[in-house]
Amino acid sequence: MTEILVLENVVKKFGKIVALNVDRLGIEEGTYNVILGPSGAGKSTMLRIVAGLDYPDSGKIFLEGKDITDKPPWERDIGFVFQNYALYPHITVYDNIAMPLRVKGLKEEEIKQRVTEVLKIMSIEEHINKYPRQLSGGQQQRVALARAIIKRPKLLLLDEPLSNLDAKVRIELRSYLKSLQRQLNITALHVTHDQSEAMAIADNLVILHDGAVEQVGSPKEVYENPKTTFVATFIGMLNVLPASAFKLTDGFDALGFRPENAEISENKVEGAIEGEVKYVEYQGDETIIYVDVENNSIRIRDRENRFFEAGKKVYIKIKKAFAFKDGKVVKVVELS
């Protein structure tokens, strides 16, 4: 696999605030990459810099080995899907999708053939002569997607493409995005703040925090082996307890463990910690039990749907935990 996109020492400031500060980030060809982070982490800034809609204060961007840092958007081979679709309201769906090809100066027959092809892939053929305002949000986003891929760009950039859609359409469209990317064998860079969306479609997650890349890796890797406290707490639910709760003092500040990595029982078990049940949340396929341990609230996932009275004394046996020191995960402890 080769790296199609490389960011080197890219820094972008807005006033005094450092919005983005990336030492090095390489994106591999043909993969689906999701940039994930809380709001203000620099996700959109990164995408806009790759697109050429913003320019970095320093650093370089390479596309297929060529330096594109100073190139305007129209000289970069990219497709861009905007959060609010950004369709041209004054022209039809057909003309919207045909726009990038017309700009390239292709012949009308070829444009027609390619637009029809894309409309078919997107299954929006019946809307070809409508204006954008006559379409639903999901349909508009498909048109925006069609417009972005029609010129077969090297990179497909998606800026929170699903966040303006309702939950059902969002889930439907996200699996569609992934299958489309596979079908076209295109490299995608998708920005979102939605974890489950990111986990569901990414080949590769890029976790951003305060403008810096915290970790890059597959969803499984990032979930199971977070490198920093931020990543561990940001992805998935995590219980954090101070080291003192474990009587372990060999160089950790705290221990974190996921709700599914602990067992709860009413009987005292060797190596278990003691706590008091606050309340339980029945969710059908599982039950979340809220337990108070030395004034820290932790959550335990119970697949057996057992019920515990509030105030009951319970014992929690942790099977796998992350040991934190100075904001880093220094050790993954297997305790089973």
Next chain:
Amino acid sequence: MKPIEKWAGLLALPAIIYFLIFTVYPIIGNVILSFQKETFTGALVWAGFYNYHTILVDPFFGLVFKNTIFYMVTVPFIDLALAIPLAAILKRTDSKVLLLLVLLPAFIPFVTAAVAWELVLNPFYGPVYYFARFNWFKTIWMIVIMDVWESLPMSALFLYAGLKSIPPEIEEAAKVDGIRGIKKLMQVDLPYILPNILMSLVLAIIFATFTFDPIFVTQGEVPPMSNVDLAYYSYQQFFTGLIGYAAVLIIIMSVMSTIMSYAFVRVLRGGPSNRPAKRTTSRWQSLASKFPNLEVPRPVVWIVALIYLIFFLFPMVWIFLESIKTSAQIFQIPPVIITTTPSISHYVSAVIQGMPFLISSLITAVGVMLITIFIGTPAAFAMSRYNFGGDKLLIYVLFVYTLPSIIFMLPLYEIMNALHLINTFWALILTYPVFVLPVVIWLSYNFYKNFPKHVDEAAQVDGMNLVSAFFRVILPMSMDGVMIAILYSFIISWGALIFPLVLTYSPFSMNLAAPYGAQTYSIFIGATLGHESVHYGSLAAASVISLIPPAILLYMMKDRLERMYRVGGAKG
């Protein structure tokens, strides 16, 4: 420079070049001309301070300057005194019809207005003299009346837009405090819309100080020099060949207008100040609280509204009534009010005689419109979206916007003369943007402040460079908002008088293959039919015809008037 800024510069480049040639050069050119004088062969030679010295020995200068100051002081304050009640009435009645009728004078060509008032006030056949027996015709007050009539609607519109922008919370707070009617207007509304008041005052001062059209129209019928101001006097000097002296007068006006323009820009660009309130603020509050806490009864409001309407509509109704009378009835005493034998003969002659002038005006207006679309809107977009030229360029545009067009007269004449374009359409099409372009840029600038940013980003990632993105996507999408600016440019071109007087001298030859002559319809009304003849019927008919395009524009703008003239929002 970021790559995108270079492209933004490219969008603005034509406008920058235009401003350099047609506005920056003339401002410098005036200074050079003021040190030159014309020999009997027409050649310009160095004259040192000769022209400046002329001011001291010119027997008329004192009177002319006094008249100028007279207009500068009287018109704006009468305007303001009349505009405040009018704006309050417009808000109270909330009647769109009333608003449109009141605004009509602001949109019709000033030369038409002057002619209409001339027909109404003249002591020979005018109805006002016959019925009221007072003769303002020969006094300087006639010019004041015409100026107020033309500028009052705009002042009222600025104040009305301000009143309409008072947030409902403030209205409700006043209600809870039990402040109503006149007292609320004085104590709450007027302090709130202070920026609007200042804005309308500054614009009225600029307008009145450089009054030209009504003085031009009444020359020959009033005592010589009795109402002449600097603007008209400099034009007179130019026509008698004293170009150097005209330049000196123009420099005096430039200095005056620069001071006013500075005030204008300050008001327009200045946000709410952070300075502590002055003592005058609370003094005003205690003064205002003495006004009666009284809601004016509705019938009284409508009666006052009616008086305003009579003032605004009377001249227009009168020229319409004149235009359908027979020639004999026009000169009848006592005057015939409504004819029993309406005739369209005056319209026929106004169209037939006026055709060459109409064609010139239309071709010019359309040409200017195209220039402003293709030069003005891209520049406005680059300035608005990419902050091209920063505050400096924007302030320069606003500066030119407030300069009276008479200031550019001499150097533009020189340029057109050098290009052998005098008395052609080109002379007008190339020079009108001097006063049209700033308006179009300013209106479009504000429009693009609220234009969705993602549209031009989408265009860029679709492969369009900034220039092609503008013309392929942004301009077609902004037609709605830019249209108003464009139509506005049409109306200003339509009513222009000074430039065609200076740059043309004969009517269009009616031969498109060998076009020659380019006098406009405003000249047809103001000069050909005006004081050079007594064709009152044709004059009235021609004036009515000249009202048609502005009336159409005003109707099209009817739903956005408040928004366009909101001073607070103008900051973008």
